[in-house]
Amino acid sequence: MTYPTQPEASHFVNGQYMEDDTGTPLPVIYPATGEKIAQLHEATPKVLDAAISAAEAAQKEWAKLSGMERGRVLRRAADIMRERNHDLSVLETMDTGKPYQETSVADATSGADALEYFGGLAASLTGEHIPLPGGDWAYTIREPLGVCAGIGAWNYPTQIACWKAAPALACGNAMVFKPSETTPLSALKVAEILMEAGAPAGLFNVVQGKGGVGAPLVTDPRIAKVSLTGSVPTGRKVYAAAAEGMKHVTMELGGKSPMVVFDDASLEDAISGAILGNFYSTGQVCSNGTRVFVHKSIKEAFLARMAERLKDAVIGDPLDEATSFGPMVSEAQLQIVLGFIEAGKSEGARLVTGGNRIDKPGCWIEPTVFADVTDDMTIAREEIFGPVLSVLDFEDEDEVIARANATPYGLSAGVYTRDLQRGHRVIGQLQAGSCFINSYNDAPVEVPFGGVKASGVGRENSKEAIAHYSQVKSVYVRMGETEAPF
Numbered sequence: 001m002t003y004p005t006q007p008e009a010s011h012f013v014n015g016q017y018m019e020d021d022t023g024t025p026l027p028v029i030y031p032a033t034g035e036k037i038a039q040l041h042e043a044t045p046k047v048l049d050a051a052i053s054a055a056e057a058a059q060k061e062w063a064k065l066s067g068m069e070r071g072r073v074l075r076r077a078a079d080i081m082r083e084r085n086h087d088l089s090v091l092e093t094m095d096t097g098k099p100y101q102e103t104s105v106a107d108a109t110s111g112a113d114a115l116e117y118f119g120g121l122a123a124s125l126t127g128e129h130i131p132l133p134g135g136d137w138a139y140t141i142r143e144p145l146g147v148c149a150g151i152g153a154w155n156y157p158t159q160i161a162c163w164k165a166a167p168a169l170a171c172g173n174a175m176v177f178k179p180s181e182t183t184p185l186s187a188l189k190v191a192e193i194l195m196e197a198g199a200p201a202g203l204f205n206v207v208q209g210k211g212g213v214g215a216p217l218v219t220d221p222r223i224a225k226v227s228l229t230g231s232v233p234t235g236r237k238v239y240a241a242a243a244e245g246m247k248h249v250t251m252e253l254g255g256k257s258p259m260v261v262f263d264d265a266s267l268e269d270a271i272s273g274a275i276l277g278n279f280y281s282t283g284q285v286c287s288n289g290t291r292v293f294v295h296k297s298i299k300e301a302f303l304a305r306m307a308e309r310l311k312d313a314v315i316g317d318p319l320d321e322a323t324s325f326g327p328m329v330s331e332a333q334l335q336i337v338l339g340f341i342e343a344g345k346s347e348g349a350r351l352v353t354g355g356n357r358i359d360k361p362g363c364w365i366e367p368t369v370f371a372d373v374t375d376d377m378t379i380a381r382e383e384i385f386g387p388v389l390s391v392l393d394f395e396d397e398d399e400v401i402a403r404a405n406a407t408p409y410g411l412s413a414g415v416y417t418r419d420l421q422r423g424h425r426v427i428g429q430l431q432a433g434s435c436f437i438n439s440y441n442d443a444p445v446e447v448p449f450g451g452v453k454a455s456g457v458g459r460e461n462s463k464e465a466i467a468h469y470s471q472v473k474s475v476y477v478r479m480g481e482t483e484a485p486f
């Protein structure tokens, strides 16, 4: 028995489901068939206010607990998520269209990893003792920020909710989370699980809606920090709005990341990396290596073998465990991707395989590979966020580094080579936050994740995230008399 797709109500506020059906209707569509699977409503100002007030009250109590006590709740939530992985994965597949083969290993499980990791870290979030001249000393206290707003994208809804909530709650903050309007279902389950694990009512609240709900959440004076996963244009707006209130931010934004395949690389591994970095989640991954620079001497071999490997993709019912390639998340995103494919063709790129909408109900598109792509083409410059791989030729190491860096983005970068000195030398020069050598798109919770340049501010995951969900108070303690000039 899996979860019904229609939740009890649209929002989760102060420990329970909440509805206000005067909000704008928000239909939820299963992208594999185009069927409506739930009907929600956007949050009204009343719902938003209730969520922020509940978070404010809960945060004060939560921050009084020791880190050990807070961590215990998060670790219990991680265990519950793992026990319910099947049901959570089916729901995530219905919400996003991503195959169960993926959701069962990369969504609730990744969320549980974050809850477990930050739950374990919570008790160790201590300050420092600083000895000073004359017997004076100082100490520091790592304090929570207060109520944090989390705003999510549609590609990894459970993972995004947990990657934001886990470090925020571990540090003693509360959260109001707004999922993407395209995938509103699974964050409600994260809220339910946190309450069941013993979190106080109001600690983690979910409000639904589009940018019109996100914007007042960001500017509300009771919100101390905003963590957004989304596109660069939205990031610019949210960052600017948060700056007005001098709020802390984490921005996990888009990219146009390079993957460089040298002539000494293992061809099979490089193709696996390019598949993971372009077709996993139907290409809807922010860190994807969508500009695949392949050394000219191996380009044709690379393309021929890639076309062969793509024939093994199992495109079909996302709930069937054998399916390895699902639909796009929505008709709107599908149309954007088809537009980029047309631009690729009209600007002279060579279509090697795919390029078409698949003729059946739902949002289906073929895995698509372009070759002979040049740096100035639209498909080499703009984030597509779909299953479209572009192969660009190169011959020289310095040349490929310069071209790889010639982008406003800087989320990820990858290098395939058997020459390890070269691997490290090249990665050292690539302008990106999350990099890979002979691999692509791994994102374990122990490792910092985030971008440089236009791709973001701050880091998620790892100990680095703690700095972004807490602030340091320093206390100077004088042991002798206080001397003043007069």
Ligand SMILES: NC(=O)C1=CN([C@@H]2O[C@H](COP(=O)(O)OP(=O)(O)OC[C@H]3O[C@@H](n4cnc5c(N)ncnc54)[C@H](O)[C@@H]3O)[C@@H](O)[C@H]2O)C=CC1
Binding pocket: 151, 152, 153, 154, 155, 156, 178, 179, 180, 181, 209, 210, 211, 212, 213, 214, 215, 218, 229, 230, 231, 232, 233, 234, 235, 237, 238, 251, 252, 253, 254, 255, 285, 286, 287, 383, 385, 411, 455, 456
């Ligand atoms: N760096 C990262 O960690 C990741 C980045 N992304 C990026 O996300 C994008 C795709 O996701 P989308 O949901 O289409 O992005 P989007 O930028 O359209 O929306 C992201 C979220 O922001 C909200 N929003 C929109 N306008 C807002 C405003 N003015 N104020 C407050 N909130 C607002 C949306 O409702 C949604 O919840 C891609 O560009 C992708 O690269 C996606 C996943 C991970």
